[in-house]
Amino acid sequence: EEGLVESGGGLVQPGGSLRLSCTASEFKFYSSDMVWVRQAPGRGLDWVAYITASGHTTSFGDSVKGRFAVSRDNAANSLFLQMNSLRVEDTAVYYCARARSYDILTGYNDAFDIWGQGTMVTVSS
């Protein structure tokens, strides 16, 4: 069964760093664009980062731009999120997901069709 498993979450002090990992199984990871989405406690979904299948193009939400980096290792079916200069407001469950492009009449619609179970990141002193 197609799946994603995140790891690397934990407790970190404000200003600290953390690296999240996401391992894919049973689908063509090397040809899949990927995203990170987070959810603060009791809040809604917030898109964080995007990376193309090749890893050559990345994009970030305004709240993390300049502090977070996304990368991948296609040989290892793995996706990473490097989080630096962490803030209390970065506290959230972080999900990785596949961004599948569905071909529609007017172009390509990106929907997130495979999700991991999430990993909790807590930023607190």
Place this chain on the structure above:
Amino acid sequence: DIQLTQSPLSLSASVGDRVTITCRPSQNIRSYLNWYQQKPGKAPKLLIYAASELQSGVPSRFSGSQSGTDFTLIISSLQPDDFATYYCQQSYDGPPYTFGQGTKLDIK
């Protein structure tokens, strides 16, 4: 960035009810709109993509429609498993991608 406004933000309904949830974008996004279901402590699940296409494995009581620039998620006959929070998400100019605030559906 494109903003998505969902309504209502919370909704109480009974098993067997027909339920509609609306998502209004801040600008025209054509059909680049997806719907997700999320249960407490679980990852979101894709229900509908491209406004009206049912994701594989999703029950047919779920459907999506578009009227002008507004979008609607419809559950034709609520089942006990459907009580959850529902989110819309746009990919028109994505990335960046944006989600609606979410609509919490609970039992009346």
